[in-house]
Amino acid sequence: MRDLAPAGKPGDKSYVLYFSRRWSEDPNGDRVMVWVFYHAFVARKFLDVALGDEGFIWEDDCTVRTEGGTIVSTRWHPEDMRAVWEHEYTLPELGWDLSSNMPMEYRCAMWWRHGAPTETEEEVVQRRAAKRERKTSSSPRASAPPGYIHVSTIALQLGVDAKQARVALRKIYGDNKPKHGWNFAPDEVESVKAKIKENIR
DSSP states (O other): OOOSSOOOOTTSOOEEEEEEOSOOSSTTOOOOEEEEESSHHHHHHHHHHHHTTOOEEEEETTEEEETTSOEEEOTTOHHHHHHHHTOOOOHHHHTOOHHHHOHHHHHHHHHHHHHSOOOOHHHHHHHHHHHHHHHHHOOOOOOOOTTOEEHHHHHHHHTSOHHHHHHHHHHHHTTOOOTTTTEEOGGGHHHHHHHHHHHOO
């Protein structure tokens, strides 16, 4: 049986779909996921998995908004959106399965359907306002006093990767990072080494 969806090559016709669930005053929205397909029926299969049976409305010639709040757009290519959204499967295409032919795309579509982040307009406004407030109210972390020892030096002494040491420290301290970051007083070093050893992956 011939391959119904051969891999695309540079210059081939493509269908670029932008997925978003985050409201934005910017007409392009906050992009969460972008996929490129070289066959309209494959793009349609992806939509079938990602969106299920959600109702929808056309916001403009390039954009569809579903009942669940997902925005799907081809941006400036209305002919592509219509070609994908209104595609009618041929008999061979009906038997073509996304999960077995493109498992990564299938998993992403299922993730979008069941676990992708969602925010209402009000939540987005609140999130952005809180982020701005944190930026204006936060003060820079004090620099380490002379003689303090950085975690990279401690990791070298332990014979472990500095990244692994930082991961271990994050497990220990969580969101309560020490005042001087990953710099420690000389009398704390042995205790820090022990903690890293206990929590390193």
